[in-house]
Amino acid sequence: MPTQNLEEQLRPAAGEKLVFDTNPVLSERLTHYCPGCHHGIAHRLVGETLHELGVASRTILVASVGCATFTYDYFSVDGLEAPHGRACAVATGVRRARPEAVVFTYQGDGDMAAIGMAESLHAANRGEKITSIFINNTVYGMTGGQMAPTTLLGQKTTTTRDGRCMEREGGPIHLAEIMAGLDGVAFAARCALDSVQHVREAKKAMRTAFEVQIEGLGYGFLELLSGCPTNWHMDPVAASKRIAEAMIPVFPLGVFKNKRTEQSSQSGKVHHA
Amino acid sequence: MSTEQRILIKGNEAVAFGAVDAGLRCYFGYPITPQNEIPEALSTLLPERGGQFVQAESEVAAVNMLLGAAACGVPSMTSSSGCGLSLMQEGISYMAGSHIPGVLVNMQRGGPGLGDIGPSQGDYFQAVKGGGHGDHRNLVLAPATAQECYDCMFRALALAFKYANPVLVLGDAIVGQIKEPVRRVPPADAVSEKTLAALAAPWRMEGYGKRGPDAQPRLLKSVYLAEGALAERNRLLAQKYAAMQAECAWECTDVEDATLVVVAFGSVARIARSTIRRLRAEGVRVGLFRPLTLFPFPAEALLALLPGRRFLVMEQNLGQMVEDVRLALFGQPGVTPATVQWHGIMPGLFVNADDLREPMLQALKEAF
Ligand SMILES: Cc1ncc(C[n+]2csc(CCOP(=O)(O)OP(=O)(O)O)c2C)c(N)n1
Ligand code: SF4
Ligand SMILES: [Mg+2]
Numbered sequence: 001m002p003t004q005n006l007e008e009q010l011r012p013a014a015g016e017k018l019v020f021d022t023n024p025v026l027s028e029r030l031t032h033y034c035p036g037c038h039h040g041i042a043h044r045l046v047g048e049t050l051h052e053l054g055v056a057s058r059t060i061l062v063a064s065v066g067c068a069t070f071t072y073d074y075f076s077v078d079g080l081e082a083p084h085g086r087a088c089a090v091a092t093g094v095r096r097a098r099p100e101a102v103v104f105t106y107q108g109d110g111d112m113a114a115i116g117m118a119e120s121l122h123a124a125n126r127g128e129k130i131t132s133i134f135i136n137n138t139v140y141g142m143t144g145g146q147m148a149p150t151t152l153l154g155q156k157t158t159t160t161r162d163g164r165c166m167e168r169e170g171g172p173i174h175l176a177e178i179m180a181g182l183d184g185v186a187f188a189a190r191c192a193l194d195s196v197q198h199v200r201e202a203k204k205a206m207r208t209a210f211e212v213q214i215e216g217l218g219y220g221f222l223e224l225l226s227g228c229p230t231n232w233h234m235d236p237v238a239a240s241k242r243i244a245e246a247m248i249p250v251f252p253l254g255v256f257k258n259k260r261t262e263q264s265s266q267s268g269k270v271h272h273a
Numbered sequence: 274m275s276t277e278q279r280i281l282i283k284g285n286e287a288v289a290f291g292a293v294d295a296g297l298r299c300y301f302g303y304p305i306t307p308q309n310e311i312p313e314a315l316s317t318l319l320p321e322r323g324g325q326f327v328q329a330e331s332e333v334a335a336v337n338m339l340l341g342a343a344a345c346g347v348p349s350m351t352s353s354s355g356c357g358l359s360l361m362q363e364g365i366s367y368m369a370g371s372h373i374p375g376v377l378v379n380m381q382r383g384g385p386g387l388g389d390i391g392p393s394q395g396d397y398f399q400a401v402k403g404g405g406h407g408d409h410r411n412l413v414l415a416p417a418t419a420q421e422c423y424d425c426m427f428r429a430l431a432l433a434f435k436y437a438n439p440v441l442v443l444g445d446a447i448v449g450q451i452k453e454p455v456r457r458v459p460p461a462d463a464v465s466e467k468t469l470a471a472l473a474a475p476w477r478m479e480g481y482g483k484r485g486p487d488a489q490p491r492l493l494k495s496v497y498l499a500e501g502a503l504a505e506r507n508r509l510l511a512q513k514y515a516a517m518q519a520e521c522a523w524e525c526t527d528v529e530d531a532t533l534v535v536v537a538f539g540s541v542a543r544i545a546r547s548t549i550r551r552l553r554a555e556g557v558r559v560g561l562f563r564p565l566t567l568f569p570f571p572a573e574a575l576l577a578l579l580p581g582r583r584f585l586v587m588e589q590n591l592g593q594m595v596e597d598v599r600l601a602l603f604g605q606p607g608v609t610p611a612t613v614q615w616h617g618i619m620p621g622l623f624v625n626a627d628d629l630r631e632p633m634l635q636a637l638k639e640a641f
Pocket of ligand 1: 108137139140
């Protein structure tokens, strides 16, 4: 479908009523993501949040390296590229140079919890007024499905052919819980993108993850359990089912810290520093 | 402060004073000897002026914070030494690829590996040949005195913004640690903070709302996957590096009647100058050519000295700048391998003017 016709095709015809619109913060551009990939849903949630908060015109996006490298092509905000894993350090520099801006990073699990773990934890611990969206899809999507720090025990990847093994590779990293234990973190939550209800919850959490930054409370963190049908070798429906059945039992959903309300949900483990 | 008044400070402190007087707003760094006085001074100087000082968790983090702040068009820098600069190379390459004006100071220490904390010029190649992955070049300035440390921070920020490119200030343990009088007055060619801001206006990250209601979002990046796009990007970079040749700077001392010209930079040039002064008093016709920019290397200025003269490269490494001197001179009529001699001082040594006397006399003998 040629992109130039998209606008036309999406507008209601005579007699039709508009019930769902495109989002002005998202560019009307076809993404490069695989069919059924949840990066698209996550983008939509970010776009809606920035639009509803009315901050897009002062937002600076720090992209990461992974399947979402080109995320800046899909958001109509100022954006720059960070080296693999360094988005939180780059965002620190941006926020310090532009205290009036709204700054967010959008990072995969390999980017944020492996190569960029130090930069991510230290930015969070400093309480940088930034927001990080963390896409946990239990693999390195872009490089072809290798083991990620979040890969489940027993999960087969191209570098764990007989399944991830505790003795050999250690267990999956629970970043939301780790983040919640750091004093500079104002909000840390884990949501999932597998069902309408979970997407709605994710939208709510996304808003708070940005609000704590805007209100100057500290670092906002949102982990999203996301499907990667391609590297999971599943169709999109089966991928969503895997999130519900295999991921959520290992990665409990919930708000682990919220300085806005100073209370945590019952659904997740609560860590107090 | 009157122009007569001078303050007694270390080269490292002069870097800090020069940077803030030139308009520095953000500093990011991780402690390493022999440059710690730079972050220590800036940790009070910057907040006093409403600027930002961040002690990063590593040099990897520091260089990427620099990338972020400099991408906002805000005068920003980092500083380090030896292994710290090695950790920064990925970020430097990204800044070069994305046209981002970061300023970095390397007060070199001995290497390889952890080496020592004494003087060295072993990072010459890393600084002037790019250092990171891919084809990129940094503008490289080589101060030799505390005064030059102060002055060259103005130049470093101005050049970084003029070319939207990383600029490296390459000192060493002696240059950074030596305490001497400094006139804290902006150099004659200093550009204003307003000029820096104007240079950054077309590309800086700020949020599109700052540019009016209909402004288009901006993007700073180094990735170019479409067919032909990276080639186009590299062509643009090549043009920029060619244009940088205009920034060549050097200093000649006692070269007019010299038969031997010593080529040296930084602290070695200072020591060589003392030796040359003494030899001159004895009637030996020796002079000094001191590059003030190492990239671009002042090859043409060196070439202009060629007729009737031989050259002795003195540097504290295993032979690095000598390659650029040979590139500048070899292939010219009358030039033989003996035209360019080399004397290396091992990193890890402290030498004085006496130590360089014999090598200079020896070079005179061998050259003619
Ligand atoms: C320094 C460096 N090392 C390795 C790579 C290669 N690389 C690109 S993306 C990636 C993994 C990304 O995985 P993740 O962050 O989980 O994102 P996803 O693709 O799954 O969304 C790697 C290893 C790189 N670009 N830079
Ligand atoms: S490889 Fe996976 S994460 Fe990457 S775009 Fe495809 S489905 Fe999405
Ligand atoms: Mg991943």
